[in-house]
Amino acid sequence: MPRHFLTGAELSPADLQGILARAAELKADPRGSRALQDKVVALVFQKPSTRTRVSFEAGVVELGGHPMILRNDEMQLARGESPRDTALVLSRHVDAVGIRTGPDALVEELAEHATVPVFNMLTDGHHPCQVLADLLTLQEAFGALDGLKLAYVGDGNNVARSLALLGAIAGVEVVVSSPAGYTLDGVQNVEDPAAAVAGANAIYADVWVSMGDEATADARRAALAPYRIDDALLDRAAPDAIALHCLPAHPGEEITAEVLYGSRQRIWDEAENRRHAQKALLEWLLATTP
DSSP states (O other): OOOOBSSSTTOOHHHHHHHHHHHHHHHHSTTSOOTTTTOEEEEEESSOOSHHHHHHHHHHHHTTOEEEEEEGGGSGGGGTOOHHHHHHHHHTTOSEEEEEOSOHHHHHHHHHHOSSOEEEEEOSSOOHHHHHHHHHHHHHHHSOOTTOEEEEESOOOHHHHHHHHHHHHHTOEEEEEOOTTSOOTTSOBOSOHHHHTTTOSEEEEOOSSOTTOGGGHHHHHHHHGGGOBOHHHHHTSOTTOEEEEOSOOOBTTTBOHHHHTSTTBOHHHHHHHHHHHHHHHHHHHHSOOO
């Protein structure tokens, strides 16, 4: 059976530790692996992307493979072909399939019927590849993950869910701070952001108005305004606390320009680390399954 990466729950603590260690090695030597030599990786984009596309496409090339970019308007999925049929066909032509889409069920159905690894590049419920890069960034900043505290402030969304899930595997305490109506089920929520960030090594933000939220943009901005990352909020965290953001950012909304471009953040390292962490993930996915 192929390995899949749908939520991050597929990883044991040892798997996650190994992927992050390998990511650090690949960052130090970006072309030191040819694990995808003569292999094709299909990258299906039903939602637009900057970081996901460039990091995966560049990463596959650095590993010696060919990234096959498939936009939504180029696929029969957009015209009603089933995920099952799509999985059966793609499995005959490529060595792995990544998809950036909405419904989690679509990715799950692809994985159920594919005979090659399937990995989640983003769904409404999860963003595990982003969090691999986040954990790599935390590891670089603090040397080890176990015992760290990360406070996510803002809308309880797919990124927050993945941070909580993978953070638990890595030994990172993840606290989510969201206002009423924006909380995330099944995770530790502290409504007061000042209380949530106390002792935190990192404070994390995401956009307040994501794709599909445009109709409620004004209400979202009003509800989430107290959850902005600024210097005052960072001052309430641990003395060496850093700001993180999965991007794209809207300076003046979820994060101030002073923090986004200042010395108290690792956001641009985090964006680069998408490539390195995902390369390590691809090696893990395509390794011979025990």
